[in-house]
Amino acid sequence: MTIENKGAAGASEVAGLSQEVAQFVLATQSADLPDLAVANGKKSILDGLGLALSGSVAKSGELVRRHVADISTPTGAATVIGSDLKVPARFAAFCNGVGIHADDYDDTQLAVAKDRVYGLLTHPTAPALPAALAMGETLNASGADIMLAYHLGVEVECKIAEAINPRHYQEGFHATATCGTFAAASAAGRLMGLDLPTMKRALSIAGSQSAGLRENFGTMTKPFHAGRSSESGVVAAQFASYGWSAAGDILEAPRGFFKAAGGGYDATAIDGKLGAPWTFVEPGVSIKPHPSGSLTHPGMTKMRQLITENNITAKDVRRVRIGTNSNMPNALIHHQPQNELQAKFSMEFCMAILLLEGRAGLTEFTDEAVLRPDVRDMIAKVDFVVDDRAEAAGYHLMTTYIDIELTDGRTISGMADFGKGSPANPMSYAEVADKFLECAQFAQWDSGKANEVVAMVAELEKLPDIHGLMALLRL
Template sequence: MGQAGATPPVTRWLAARAAGLKYGDLSEAAVTLARQCILDWFAVTIPGAAEPVVRILRDEILTDGAAPVASLVGSPERSSAINAALINGTASHSLDFDDVNLAILGHPTVALLPGLLALAEEIGADSNEVLTAFVAGYDVVCRTGALMSPGHYGHGFHATATIGSIGAAAACARLLGLDAETSATAYGIAATTASGLKSMFGTMCKPLHAGRAAQNGLQAARLAARGFTSRQDALECEQGFAATQSVNFNPEAAMLEAPFDHHIRNNLFKYHASCYLTHGAIEAGRALREQHGASSNAIQAIAIRVPPVTDRVCNIAKPETGLEAKFSLRLTVAMALAGRDTSAISTFEDVVTGEPELVRLRDMATIVFDETYPEAKAEVIIETSDAKRFTASCDAGVADTDLRRQGRKLEQKFDALVEPVLGRISADLRGALTAFGDGSSMTDVMKLARSAN
């Protein structure tokens, strides 16, 4: 880390950059991508609100009562902004169908947006202000990820929870209009409350991580606004966030001179309802089935070549629940080769883990780790009963540069997930979200996102 006096002032630099952002500073690409992130967040949160993890959380938290100032998405209920951030954040990650950025090896939007939306309802902010604050937080969360990569994630921290708390604080601080000094204080408050373990993947704690990040960030910004103190160099100081949670410290990457759309352009959207590091392998498996037409019965051997980072993330060899199935390379590849719809949330129910066809394919698969592969690349090799060998690969870490095409795919995903829950109202909500940042009232937007049941 070096001596404190010689250490670059990363925290204050990030805070000043985020605090100074204005809507007029945003590129067309940044606005488009932020809208797509927000649309996708609602797409996964509305059905996610019905998941058991969210029901348990609501039953526990709402018993205490709170001023009903913020919406619980996918529910007719309202609660305090802090409660809404926690519950909506957990709901948005409960299906593990939300977006990813490899700069943090985590999920940015589920950490950033829930607290922003709750705060916006509470203070009456419009969609322009929310979109600006979202982009500011997105920049900070990715730069903080770059500061500590790859050691932070490699050591066992779930970056969505930890680094996500910093980004959420940045977003909420920007929405509150805090200056650079007060924003840096908020980052320090968030840093000292941030926690989240990768060992919890496959359990209800993983979606809770997103809710806690949103809650931590919102509370940190509000406390800082009231005069609560912390260190303003929390990211870089001795025994600070980077020093205690990573062996890496890359201030030049964190403070890279680049526009605000630099990191959001690399946002990765999910089209399979499983851990993102399974997506390259799923796409490769689908390609093998579609291009070569090999029936699952004819497959006699499967090899899955992936980077080592997947080993402690999505390498559950014999999952026993639908949630664990989302973190199993072997089973998700088996599903792809068997023609199962991995984009449907109903596919990942507990029963899928015991289906004989899938178990047979799962158990014949071997995992090969290749250190030359980037984080989201995979290759799948199959051998058939007639001694043929087929190979396909996919790097799921490459973002789509055709934003119109991406927008159409995300609208289709939204309709598939939201219409069964909201019915005809889903089209009205989609229209409001595709125009997000037009100065619309957040109260009106959030009203559309609340289920009548």
């Protein structure tokens, strides 16, 4: 690496990976987005807006609005979705990030390398979209500019998550919290029109705010991670614009993000790979059909299919065996869940509720449902184990084997590598719209307003600004 010059705030500006990321964020134009990336991005944007609505009525939604009130936030220009609040951009990013991730129903990046845990890298929309919306609404940006900023944030977040050593996630960091901060800084910085030295400092400030531990999965602190990463990215871009000093090589430096948080990184996964291909094109982003950890979804998709094809009812079931690779129980850690948040990370609950109800949506993931006697009895019949066949398939797959032992002596079996909503079995825009409307209904949102949002997101790049869109998402 070579020292180029001194930035306006006095920090050394270094030519390297951080500069490459910053240049990508600032130089990319809307015309550079492939049509498939735009189409898939709109599905994730609509999905995120619906989740922010449903998340607004979660207990965490009430608490983040209390937080905003407690700090006596002055009136701002950015909407807290599902409320009547307009607050400064950083706080809207926080509230909406928490809301999108509150039900663990948001989209998921898919891994490429076989040593990385497929479906576990990061939730790309939860940090990137709230930052883009909050800054875009504040700055009166066009729909096209906001959509581009969102795409840039998602791309930076996903490529960083793909590059960092797998140890980062496996030993406890939550990539949505850590890598998501760079997404939000990229989206906000692009909309703010930062120059190259300032954008590099924004990334550096974001890196020093990057935090979040997986031990908190199954609690409100997991969605807190998403909200805080989105807010931190906005704050990073704002402080950089003030002239706040920071390092110029935060990603690749010996004491920078990749080394400190992961012990290193695979340069071939990010160097020259930003937008080549776009993550939304290859390998794709998965949209969830159920409000639970993404690793449950291949098994849940296959379980629903087996139930339907074989007319299985709960009373027919003697025992169920679910076999996966060893990294999946490392995330699905709640084998006897006691509340809805733990149930999202319980393979046993997800299978039990499907066998009992035939579905697993927002209304099934409640504390009351988790503690029902019939649910507890069915959970006890589910064995979640490591399967050598799934282990051999590689961690880049979510291979799940199911064996349902019935009371009549038959065993019904199936296997899946992917779930509904993955690029291998994608949702259409209409199907995502149905999910959005489910979320809106769950939040008791006006159906007319909800349908208008569906139509506006489909034409997002044509909107001169997003004030009308955000008004539909506000009380």
